[in-house]
Amino acid sequence: MIESTPLPLAEPEKHLRADAVRNRALLLEAAARLAEERGAAAITMEAVAAAAGVGKGTVSRRFGDRNGLLQALLDHSERRFQESFLSGPPPLGPGATAAARLRAFGPALLRHEHAHHDLYLAAEPSAARRFAVPARQVRHRHVAVLVAAVLPDADAELLAHTLLSSVDVVLVDHLARGHGVSPARVEAAWHGLLDRLLA
Template sequence: MSAALPPFPKSQENAGEPELLQLGSSAEDEPCLRADAARNRARLLCAAAQLVAEHGAAAVTMEAVAAAANVGKGTVFRRFGDRTGLLMALLDHSERTFQAAFLSGPPPLGPGAPPTERLRAFGVAMLRRSTDELDLQLAAEADADRRFAAPARRVLHGHLVLLLRQAVPDADGELLAHTLMGYLNPVLVHHLTRQCGLPLERLEAGWIDLVDRVTGERRDR
């Protein structure tokens, strides 16, 4: 007989709506950041964004950003840690905006709509966001040790857990949320849209069908 899986932490079992978190820190989050350090950070992010716009996310290396911003490479490493940290900082504004939309924005993505409607809206919004910034999201994908522990991913997963507990209270919301997040993974979106040529509309329809099958509800077509 196989051993039973350990329970999820009690602190997560009765959690409410997750609090707003970001991918990385920003200058306004660090009131003690020296003025020159804040300027360096802004210059580095501006240089990185320009590299993405002109050459794609693959061109964003620590060395290239340092050269474009006219600072030493060590400055880039001290500020962002590594390339993934730099790319995640670039995604920070988008992440903040998206989190605000599903945590406190208008329904059906935000509060006020039934949980199944919010699940449908969440996935559609995630898919559209991923296709809009796919190269950057792929480049910022963390390694296996950090991928599921990243603060932003924990917020997205926690939000799905909350909605699933409301829509299907008898299900294992923690594990089911991971399954649903797999459908929205940027790597899969890249494969389906760019390698397989599927239109975004088909992915959106597939998400809605998946939610409806999981919750047992069917939206009027």
């Protein structure tokens, strides 16, 4: 069993007045609904304003531009995903063995990325920033701690990067679109890799 480690979340919610918080949540919900119904491409400042019944200026004041809005939407769902593996129920959260938590993490990340698939692709950072985004660093820290617990002799930092790369959203998208590889097959490969590593 492994203790939950206190980690920085994606980005702390800014300190806002109560009505501003409600306002922000309302806009993010409207944007999330649009993404779910019509894909990330449908998320424009105008469409979100219309869906939330406010003026476009309100959306701009809150998020700056479309990139800011996409990032806020990802942070929002990233935070829930982080809570699930840092403090949620086992086997993903604390209370299960490190091996069980490691096994559960790959499929959970695949499902999370699948649900927000085109949002992630729309917001994919540049090559230079790919490994430096806070969400990636939190995932890496989490997986490295679990790897160190189950494989004390391994280079846990580097092996954690390798494991995360195997379920990277851009790779999974490339495999699905270009080669007809199903999410189930990627998930099976995650377990197959862990089977060999933990044998």
